[in-house]
Amino acid sequence: MSARSGLRSSRLGAFLGFLGMSAIAGVLATVAVTPAIALTGLAASNSTGMFENLPEYLKVGNIPEKTTIFAHQTIDGVDQNVPIASFFAENRESVGWDQVSQFAKDAALAAEDPRYYEHGGVDPIGVVRAAVLNVLGGGNIQGASTITQQYVKNVLVAQATGLATEAERDAAYEEATKVGFDRKLREMRLAIALEKQFTKDEILLGYLNIALFGGRTYGIQAASIRYYGVNATDLTLAQAASLLAIVNNPQKFRLDQPDDPENGAANGYAANLERRDYILGNMLEEKKIDQAQYDEAIATPIQPNVQPVVSGCTTAGSAGFFCDYVVNTIKNDPVFGASAEERYQSFIRGGFDVYTTLDLDLQGEAQAAVDRNVPKFLDGVDIGAAGTAVQAGTGAIRVMVQNKDFNDSGNAAELGPNFSALNYNTDTAYGGSTGFQAASTYKVFTLIAWLRAGHSLGEVLNVSERSWDLASFRSCTGAGGGPPWSPGNDENESGTRSVLQATARSINGGFVAMGQQLDQCDIRKAAEDLGVHPAGGGELPTNPGNILGTVTVSPLTMAAAYAGIANNGMVCSPIAIERMVKPDGTDAAIPAPNCRQGIEPEIAHAAAYALQGVITGGGTAVPSNPDDGIEHMAKTGTSDFAYQTWTTGASTRMGLSVWVGNVSGEVNLRKLELDSGQASSARHRIWRPTMAAIDAKYGGDDFPEPASQYLKGVQVEVPDVTGQTFESARSILEGAGFTAQDGGAQPSSAPAGQVIGTDPGAGATATRGTAVTVYTSSGVPAGTVVPNVVGQTASQATQVLRDAGFEDIDYAVDREAGGAVCTVSATDPGAGASVDPDDTITVFISLGNGGGNGNGNGNGNGNGRDLEDLFNNDDDEQETC
Numbered sequence: 106m107s108a109r110s111g112l113r114s115s116r117l118g119a120f121l122g123f124l125g126m127s128a129i130a131g132v133l134a135t136v137a138v139t140p141a142i143a144l145t146g147l148a149a150s151n152s153t154g155m156f157e158n159l160p161e162y163l164k165v166g167n168i169p170e171k172t173t174i175f176a177h178q179t180i181d182g183v184d185q186n187v188p189i190a191s192f193f194a195e196n197r198e199s200v201g202w203d204q205v206s207q208f209a210k211d212a213a214l215a216a217e218d219p220r221y222y223e224h225g226g227v228d229p230i231g232v233v234r235a236a237v238l239n240v241l242g243g244g245n246i247q248g249a250s251t252i253t254q255q256y257v258k259n260v261l262v263a264q265a266t267g268l269a270t271e272a273e274r275d276a277a278y279e280e281a282t283k284v285g286f287d288r289k290l291r292e293m294r295l296a297i298a299l300e301k302q303f304t305k306d307e308i309l310l311g312y313l314n315i316a317l318f319g320g321r322t323y324g325i326q327a328a329s330i331r332y333y334g335v336n337a338t339d340l341t342l343a344q345a346a347s348l349l350a351i352v353n354n355p356q357k358f359r360l361d362q363p364d365d366p367e368n369g370a371a372n373g374y375a376a377n378l379e380r381r382d383y384i385l386g387n388m389l390e391e392k393k394i395d396q397a398q399y400d401e402a403i404a405t406p407i408q409p410n411v412q413p414v415v416s417g418c419t420t421a422g423s424a425g426f427f428c429d430y431v432v433n434t435i436k437n438d439p440v441f442g443a444s445a446e447e448r449y450q451s452f453i454r455g456g457f458d459v460y461t462t463l464d465l466d467l468q469g470e471a472q473a474a475v476d477r478n479v480p481k482f483l484d485g486v487d488i489g490a491a492g493t494a495v496q497a498g499t500g501a502i503r504v505m506v507q508n509k510d511f512n513d514s515g516n517a518a519e520l521g522p523n524f525s526a527l528n529y530n531t532d533t534a535y536g537g538s539t540g541f542q543a544a545s546t547y548k549v550f551t552l553i554a555w556l557r558a559g560h561s562l563g564e565v566l567n568v569s570e571r572s573w574d575l576a577s578f579r580s581c582t583g584a585g586g587g588p589p590w591s592p593g594n595d596e597n598e599s600g601t602r603s604v605l606q607a608t609a610r611s612i613n614g615g616f617v618a619m620g621q622q623l624d625q626c627d628i629r630k631a632a633e634d635l636g637v638h639p640a641g642g643g644e645l646p647t648n649p650g651n652i653l654g655t656v657t658v659s660p661l662t663m664a665a666a667y668a669g670i671a672n673n674g675m676v677c678s679p680i681a682i683e684r685m686v687k688p689d690g691t692d693a694a695i696p697a698p699n700c701r702q703g704i705e706p707e708i709a710h711a712a713a714y715a716l717q718g719v720i721t722g723g724g725t726a727v728p729s730n731p732d733d734g735i736e737h738m739a740k741t742g743t744s745d746f747a748y749q750t751w752t753t754g755a756s757t758r759m760g761l762s763v764w765v766g767n768v769s770g771e772v773n774l775r776k777l778e779l780d781s782g783q784a785s786s787a788r789h790r791i792w793r794p795t796m797a798a799i800d801a802k803y804g805g806d807d808f809p810e811p812a813s814q815y816l817k818g819v820q821v822e823v824p825d826v827t828g829q830t831f832e833s834a835r836s837i838l839e840g841a842g843f844t845a846q847d848g849g850a851q852p853s854s855a856p857a858g859q860v861i862g863t864d865p866g867a868g869a870t871a872t873r874g875t876a877v878t879v880y881t882s883s884g885v886p887a888g889t890v891v892p893n894v895v896g897q898t899a900s901q902a903t904q905v906l907r908d909a910g911f912e913d914i915d916y917a918v919d920r921e922a923g924g925a926v927c928t929v930s931a932t933d934p935g936a937g938a939s940v941d942p943d944d945t946i947t948v949f950i951s952l953g954n955g956g957g958n959g960n961g962n963g964n965g966n967g968n969g970r971d972l973e974d975l976f977n978n979d980d981d982e983q984e985t986c
Contacts, residue, residue, distance in 0.1 A: 163257055163260060163261075163295040163298065163299050163302075165260055165299075165311065168197075168260065168263045168264065168315060168456075169193070169194050169195040169197060169263055169266060169323075169453075169454035169456075170193070170197055170198075170199060170454065170455065170456020170688050171191050171192070171193040171196065171197055171198050171327075171456060172191065172192045172193065172452055172453060172454075172455055172456060172457045172458075172459060173188050173190070173191045173192075173457075173458055173459065174188065174189055174190045174191070174192075174421075174428055174431055174459045174461060175187060175188055175189065175458065175459065175460050175461060176189050176424060176427075176461050176463035176464070176465050176468075177461075177462075177463065177464045177465060177466075178464075178465040178466060179466050186460055187465065189420075189421040189422070189424045189428060189463075189465075190416075190417060190418050190420050190421040190424075190425075190428045191415065191416055191420070192416055192417060192432075192452065192453045193321070193416055193453055193454070194266065194321070194450070194453050194454050195263070195266070195321055195323045195454070196320075196321045196322045196323060196327045196331065196414055196416070197314070197315070197322075197323035197324040197326075197327050198324060198326045198327050198330075199314045199324060199326070199456070199688065200314065200324075200325070200326045200337055200338075201310070202306060202310050203338070204326070204336070204337060204338050205310065205313055205325055205326075205337045205338060206337060206338055206339065206340040206345055208340055208341070208342045208344075208345035208346070209313065209325055209337060209340055209345040209348065209349065210309060210313070211345075211388055211391075211393040211394070212342075212345045212346045212348075212349040212384050212388060213252065213309065213312065213313060213349050213352075214252070214309075214391070214393075215349075215384050215385075215387035215388040215391055215393060216346075216349045216350065216352065216353065216380075216383075216384045216387065217250075217251075217252050217255065217349075217352070217353075218251045218252040218253075219387065219391055221251065221252050221253075221305065221309070222305055224251060225297060225300050226251060226253040226254070226293075226296035226297040226298075226299060226300035227251060227253075227254065227293045227296055227297060228251050250292070251296065252308070252309060252312050253296040253299055253300060253308055253312075254292045254293065254296045255312060255316075256296075256299070256308055256311055256312040256315065257292045257295045257296050257299060258292055259312070259315045259316060259317070260311075260315065263315060263323075266454070313325040313337075314326070316352045317352070317355045318331070318332075318348060318351045318352065318355060318359070319351050319355040319356065319358070319359030319360075319361065320355075320359065320361065320414075321414065322414070325337045325348065328348050328351070329344075329348065330412055331361065331411065331412055331414065332344075332347075332348060332360045332361065332409045332410070332411060332412075333348075333409060333410050334410040334412050341402075341405075342385075342394060342398055342401075342402045343381070343385075343401075343402040343405040343407075346381045346382075346384045346385050346388070346402065347360070347377055347378075347381045347407055347409075349384055350377050350380035350381045350383075350384055351377065353380060354380075357376055358376055358377045358380055359377075360374060360377060360407070360409040360411065361409070361411045363411075373406060373407060374407040374409070377407060378407055381407070382403060385399055385402050385403060386399075417513065418432065418511055418513060419511060419512050419513065419514070421511070423468060423469070423472040423506060424463055424465065424468060424505075425510070425511025425512075426505055426506075426507055426509075426511050426528045426529075426530060426536075427461070427463050427468075427502065427505040427681070428511070429511060429513060429526070429528055429536045430502075430505065430528060430530070430531055430535055430536060430681055431459065431461055431681045431682060432449075432452070432536075433531075433534070433535040433536045434535065434681055434682065434696075435448055435449065435452050435682075436448050436449050437534060437535065438696050440694050440695060440696050441694075455687070455688075455693075456687070456688035457685050457686060457687060457688075457693060458685070458686040459682060459684075459685050460682070460683045460684040460685070460686070461681050461682055461683060462496075462499075462501035462502050462503060462680060462681055462682070462683055463502065463503065463504075463505070463681070464503040464504065464802075466798075466802065467494065467503055467504050467795070467798055467799060467802065468503075468504055468505070468506065470794065470795060470798035471492050471494070471504045471506045471791070471795040471798070472506045473794075474492075474790065474791045474794045474795050475490050475492065475506050475507065475508050475791055476508070477781055477790070478490070478765075478779065478781040478782075478787040478790045478791055479508045479765055479779065479781075479784075479787050479791075480508065480779065480780075481508050481509055481510065481522070481523035482521075482522035482523055483779075485772075486767070486770065486772045486777065487767055487768045487769045487770045488508070488765075488766075488767065488768070488772075488784070489507065489508060489509075489529050489764075489765070489766060489767070489768040490507060490508040490529075490763075490764065490765045490766075490787065490788075490791065491506065491507040491508075491529035491530045491660050491763070491764050492504060492505075492506050492507070492530075492660065492761065492762065492763040492764075492791055492792075492795060493505050493506075493530045493531075493660045493661045493664045493761070493762055494664060494759050494760065494761045494795070494799060495661070495664040495665045495668045495677075495679055495759070495760045495761075496668065496758065496759055496760075496803075497668040497669070497671050497672035497677075497755065497756075497757060497758055497759060497760060498668075498672050498675065498677065498700070499677055499680070499698065499700075500665060500668075500677030500678050500679050500680045500698060500699070500700065501679075501680055501683070502661070502679050502680065502681050503759065503799070504761070504795065504799075505528075505530050505531075505661070506530075507528070507529045507530060509523060509524065509525040509527075509529075510523050510524050510525070511524075511525070511526065512524040512525070512526060513526040527768075529541075529659075529660070529764070529768070530659060530660050530661050531640070531659050531660075531661045532638075532640045532641070532642070532659050532661075532662070533640060533641050533642065534642065537640060537659055538640065538659075538768070539639075539640050539641035539657055540639060540640025540641060540656075540657035540658045540659050541640075541657055541658070541659075541749045541764055541766055542654060542655060542656070542657055542744045542748070542749045543654040543655075543656055543657070543658045543663065543742060543751070544653070544654040544742030544743055544744040544749055544750075544751060545611045545613075545653065545654055545740060545741060545742040545743065545751075546654060546663055546740045546741070546742035546751045546753045546762075547632070547651070547652075547653070547654030547656060547658075547742070548608070548611065548616050548652070548653070548654065548740065549667075549670070549712060549716065549740055550628050550629075550631040550632040550635070550637070551616050551619055551620050551623070551628050551631075551652050552604070552608060552616075552619075552712055552715060553631040553704055553708055553712050554623050554624075554627040554628045554630070554631045555604065555619045555622075555623060556708050556711050556712065556815055557627065557631065557704075557705070557708055558622075558623055558627070559819065559873075560604070560619075560622075560873070560874055561604070561814065561815050561816060561817060561819070561872060561873075561874070562603065562604045562605040562608075562711060562714070562715050562811075562815055562816055563603055563604070563605065563816055563817045563872050564603065564604050564872050564873065564874030564875060565601045565602070565603050565872070565874065565875045565876050566601060566602060566603070566604065566607060566614075566615045566618040566619065566844070566874070566876070567600070567601055567614070567618060567844065567846065567876055568594065568598050568599065568600065568601065568602045568607055568612045568614035568615040568618065569598075569599040569600060569614055570591070570592070570593050570594055570597065570599065570614055571591070571614070572589040572590065572591045573589065573590045573591070573592075573617060573621065573649070574589060574590075575587045575588075575589070575590050575649060577621060578620065578621055578625060578649045579623070579624045579625065580624060580625040580626055580647045580648075581624060581625075581626035581647070582625075582626065582647055590649060590650075592613045592614070592617055592653060593613065594612055594613050594614050595611070595612075595613070595743070596610070596612075598610065598612050598614065599614075601846075601876050602615055604619065604715070604874075605715055605718060607619075608715045608716070608718060608719060609715075609718040609719050609722065609723060609724040609725070610723070610724065610725060611719070611725050611740070611741060613653055616652055616653065617649070617652055617653070618844075619652075620649060620652035621649075622874075625647040625648070625649065625651070625652075626647050628647070628651070628652065629644075629645045629646075629647050629651075631704065632645055632666070633645060634676075634703040634704050635665075635666035635669045635670065635676050635703045635704060636662065636665055636666055636669065636676050636678060636703065637658060637662055637663070637666050638658075638662065639656055639657055639658065640657055640658055640659040640662065641657065654742060654744075660753075660762040660763070660764050661679055661762070663751075663753045663760075663762040664679075664753065664755075664760040664761055664762035665677065665678065665679050665760060666760070667738070667740075667753050667754055667755045667760040667761075667762065668755050668759065668760025669703050669704070669709075669760075670704070670709050670712055670713055670716070670738070670755065671709075671713060671738060671755035671756065671757050671758075671760060671808070672709075672757070673706045673709050673710070673809070674702055674703055674704040674705055674706050674708060674709035675700055675701070675702055675703065676700070676701060676702075676703035676704075677698060677699065677700040677701075678698075678699040678700075680696065680698060682695050682696070683695075706809075707811070707812050707815070708815075710808065710809045710810070710811045710812070710815075711811035711812070711815035711816075713738045713808045713809075713811075714808065714810070714811045714815075714816075716738035716739060716740055716754065717736065717737070717738045717808060719738070719739050719740055719741065719754075720737050720738065720739040720754060724739075725741040726739035726740065726741045726752055726754065726789075728786060728789035728790075728793070729741075729752045729754070729788070729789045729792040729793050729796070730793065731793050731794075731796050731797040731800060733797055733800050733801075735756055735800045735804065735805040736756065736757070736805065736806075736807050736808050737754055737755065737756050737796065737805075738754050738755055738808065739752055739753065739754025739755075739792075740752075740753055740754065741788075743785065744766075746771065746773050747773045747774045747775040747776075747785050748766055748767045748771050748772070748773070748774070749764065749766035749767065750764070750765050750766055750774055750784075750785050750786075750787075750788050751763065751764050751765075751788060752788045752789060752792040754792070754796075756796070756799065756800060756803075756805035757805045757806045757807075757808065758799070758800075758803040758804060758805045758806075759796075759799045759803055759805075761792060761795060761796055761799065763788045763791045763792045763795070764788065765784065765785075765787045765788045765791070774787075817872055819842075819872070819873045820870045820871065820872060820873075821841055821842050821843070821870065821871060821872070821873045822841075822868060822869070822870050823838075823841070823843070823863060823865050823866065823867055823868065823869050823870070823871055823877060824837050824838065824841050824867065825867035825868070826838065826860050826863060826867070826879065827860055827861065827862065827867065828859060828860060829859070829860045830858060830859070830860070831845075831847060831858070831860065831879055831881055834860045834863075834879050835879070838863075838877050838879070842873035842874060843871070843873070843874065843875055843876070843877045844874065844875070844876045844877070845876070845877055845879050846876045846877065846878045846879065847878075847879060848864065848878040848879055848880040848881075849880065849881070850880075850881050850882065850883035851880045851881070851882065851883060851887070852883050852885050852886060852887035852888070852939070853882035853883060853884070853885070853886065853887060854882075854884075854885075854886040854887075855882035855884075856882060856884060857881075857882055857883060857884030858881050858882065858884075859881060859882045860879055860880065860881055860882075861880055861881060861882045862880045863877050863878060863879050863880065864877070864878040864880070865877060885939065886939060887939070888938075888939035888940045888941050888942070889909060889910050889911070889939065889940060889941070889942040890909075890937060890938070890939050891906075891909070891911075891932060891934050891935065891936055891937065891938045891939075891940060891946060892905050892906065892909050892936065893936035893937070894906065894929050894932060894936070894948070895929050895930065895931060895932075895936065896924070896928055896929065897928065897929050898927055898928055898929070899916065899927055899928075899929060899948065899950050902929045902932075902948055903948070906946055906948070909942075910942040911942055911944075911946045912942075912943075913943065913944070913945040913946065914945070914946050914947075914948060915945055915946070915947045915948070916947070916948050916949075916950055917947055917948070917949050917950070918949070918950055918952060919931065919949040919950060919951050919952070920952055922949065922951040922952070923951065923953075924951045924953065925951065925953055926951060926952055926953025927950060927951070927953070928950070928951050928953075929948055929949065929950065929951070930949045930950070930951045931949045932946055932947065932948055932949065933946070933947040933949070934946070
C-alpha cells in the first residue's frame with residue numbers, strides 16, 4: 106500500500122469515527138442537557154439503540170484504600186490508638202472536601218475539564234472538538250473525556266484491581282480499559298447517571314481521591330505526601346499544578362524518578378514543568394488565579410521533596426513481629442474471606458482501621474529487657490529470645506518481642522544477621538517456627554492430671570534417679586515399650602519429696618513417678634484443655650518423655666495456657682484484633698473471643714498454689730520474681746544440655762512466657778557467657794522487669810487458696826502386711842494407694858524375708874501416695890550382745906555386764922577350770938550371743954586348782970570352798986573373790 110493510500114485510509118477511518126462520534130454527541134447532548142426531549146420522536150432515532158442494555162448506575166465502592174494497623178499507647182495519661190503500620194495495593198488515602206487545597210481543585214478542572222460545572226457528565230462540545238481534531242490533525246488521537254467520565258473509568262479499574270482472585274482482576278481490568286466505542290458508550294452512560302446521583306463537588310472530590318499520580322500513588326493526599334511531603338490542604342499553587350500535571354500521563358510526568366533523561370532533576374523536570382505551566386495558563390485564562398499568582402507560580406522551579414513509600418510490617422519497629430502475626434491471623438481466619446488470597450487482597454485494599462491488642466508501653470519495656478540481655482546475633486551461636494504476654498480473661502496479646510529486627514522482604518538474611526522474618530513467639534502457620542522444646546514448663550500438665558486423678562500436693566514420692574520400664578506407663582494409645590528409661594535429676598536429688606517440693610525444685614524423678622501412676626493421655630488432655638498444641642501442627646504426643654516436656658511449643662501458646670491457670674482455669678485463645686473498621690465507619694467482622702473453662706477451678710487453684718512455690722522460697726524461678734507485692738506463679742524449664750531455657754508464669758492479670766535458646770544448633774547455654782551474664786539465666790533477667798512493668802500497669806490479686814484435700818490429700822488406712830513377702834506387701838500397699846519402700850532386713854525370730862512390720866504401721870492413716878517403709882526379718886532374733894568377760898575378775902565382769910545392760914547376773918563355781926582363782930572362765934549365754942537384756946547371765950568363777958567334787962551345776966563344794974566362802978569370807982587369811 107502506498108503512503109498516500111495509507112493516509113487516505115487513515116483519514117477515512119477518522120472521518121467515519123467523526124460521524125460516529127458526532128451521532129453519539131448528539132444523543133448525549135439530548136440526554137444530558139434536555140432529558141425531557143428524550144421522550145419525543147426527536148430523540149427516538151436509531152442512535153438511542155446504542156444505549157440499550159448498558160448499566161444505568163455506577164456503584165461507587167470496592168475502591169482500594171490503605172489499611173492501617175493501630176496499637177495502644179499511653180499519651181499524656183490517656184490510652185490512645187496510634188498507627189504502627191500501613192498496607193496498600195494502591196497508596197491512597199481518601200480525604201474530605203475541606204482537606205484539599207482549592208488550588209488542586211481548580212488545577213484539576215483547568216487541566217482536564219474547564220466546562221465541568223456546565224455539562225451533565227458528558228461534554229458534547231468536547232466530543233465534537235475531539236472528533237474534528239482527530240480528522241484534521243492526523244496526529245495523536247484526541248480524547249473527550251470529562252472529569253466525570255475519567256472518574257467512572259478510574260472507579261471501574263479500581264474495582265477490578267480490588268477483586269479477590271487474579272483471574273477476576275485481570276478480566277475486570279481488561280473490560281474497564283479496552284479500546285472501543287462500546288467502552289466509551291458505557292462510560293458516557295454511567296457518567297450521565299452519576300451526575301444524577303452525586304453533586305458536582307462530590308464527583309470532583311472522588312476524582313481527586315482516585316486518580317493515579319504515578320507508580321502506586323493514588324489520590325491527591327497520597328500524592329501530596331509522596332512528592333512534596335505536605336498534606337493536600339497545604340499545597341501551594343505551583344505544587345498543585347505540578348501534581349495535577351502527572352494525572353495526564355502518570356509515567357511520563359511523575360516526580361520520583363530524578364534520573365529520567367526526559368523528566369529528571371538534571372533538566373528541571375522539563376516534561377512536568379511544561380504540563381504544569383500549561384495548567385497554570387488555563388487557570389489564569391479561566392480566572393481561577395490572578396496575574397500575580399500566575400507570575401509567581403511560573404517562576405517557581407519544580408523541587409519535589411520525595412518521601413519514601415512505606416508499607417507493611419517492616420515499618421512497625423519493635424512491633425514488627427506482632428504486626429506480622431496480625432497479618433497472618435487475617436490470612437488464616439475464614440471470618441475474613443473464603444480463601445487466603447481473598448482475605449489478604451481484601452485486607453490490603455479494604456481501607457480498614459485495624460485496632461489491635463498490643464500495648465506499646467509494655468512492648469517497649471519488654472524489648473528493652475531483651476536488648477539488654479540477648480544480642481541480636483552472636484558468632485558461633487544461633488541464639489534467639491522471645492517473650493509474649495497474654496491477658497488473663499480476654500486472651501489479648503499485650504506483648505510480643507524478640508531479639509531480631511523484623512524484615513519480610515524475602516531476603517532478610519542478606520540484609521544482615523540481625524534481621525529475620527521468622528517469629529519465634531508463634532506457630533508455623535502464623536509466621537513462626539516449629540517451636541522449641543518446652544522442657545519443665547510442660548510439667549504443670551502432669552501436675553494437673555495428677556490433681557484431677559484425686560492425688561494431692563502433699564503426697565510423698567521417691568524422687569531418686571532410677572531406671573524405668575517403659576511398659577509400666579499407661580497410655581490410651583496402647584502399652585509402651587522399649588529399652589529402660591533412666592532420666593536424671595538436674596541436681597542429683599534422691600530420697601523422698603512431696604509433690605509440692607518436687608514442683609518447687611522441678612525434680613524430674615518426682616514427675617516421672619507421678620506420670621507412671623497416670624494415663625499419658627490424661628496428661629495430654631490437661632495440656633489440650635488449656636489450648637496447648639505443637640507449634641508445627643499435629644497432636645501432642647503421649648510418650649513418657651513428654652512428662653518432662655519434649656514437645657515443641659511456642660511462647661504464645663504457653664503464655665495463654667498459664668494465663669488460663671491463673672484465671673481460675675478459664676482459658677482464652679490468644680487474640681490480636683480488638684476491632685476492625687471499614688472506610689464508611691461501620692465495623693467489619695472479626696474472630697469472636699474464645700474463652701472457655703479449660704480446667705476445673707479447684708484444680709487451677711491447687712496448681713497455681715504449687716507454682717507459687719516455684720517463684721518464692723527455694724524454687725527454681727526465684728530469680729524471675731519481681732518482688733513487687735503482687736503474687737505470681739511460674740515454672741522454669743531447661744532442656745537437656747541447656748539448649749533451651751524458659752520462664753513461664755503469670756499474675757492473676759497476665760500470663761508471660763520468655764524463652765532464650767538455640768534457634769538451631771546445640772550450644773549449652775550454661776557454658777555461654779553474654780555481656781549481661783550467663784546465657785542460661787537471661788530468661789530471668791527478661792521475665793522479671795517485663796512482669797514488673799505489667800504489674801505496674803495492670804495490677805494483680807492474690808491467688809485463691811486451694812481446697813485442703815489438694816494439700817493433704819485423701820487419708821487412707823495402712824493395711825496389715827505382716828507375714829507377707831516384700832513383693833506381696835508391695836502389691837497390697839500399691840493397691841491401697843501407697844508406694845512401698847524397702848526398709849531392709851531386721852533382727853527377728855520370724856523366717857528370713859518375711860514382713861515383720863511397716864512405717865507407718867498397720868492401721869495408721871496416711872496420705873494416699875505416701876511411701877510406706879516395709880521391714881522384713883533377717884531370721885536372727887533381736888537382742889543385746891553378751892560381752893566377752895573371760896579372764897576378768899568377778900567384780901570386773903560384773904561391772905562390764907551391767908554396763909552392757911544386763912541386770913540379772915548369777916554366779917557359779919567352775920571346779921574344772923584352771924587359771925587364777927576368782928577369774929571368769931565362761932558365761933552362759935556365751936560371749937557374742939544376742940539375748941534379751943532381761944535374761945539371766947550366769948558367770949562361772951574359777952577356783953584356781955583345776956579340780957573338785959562339785960556337782961554339775963557348779964553349786965557344790967570344791968576343795969572345801971563354795972560360793973559363800975568365795976564371796977563372803979571374813980578371814981583375812983582366806984583368798985576371796
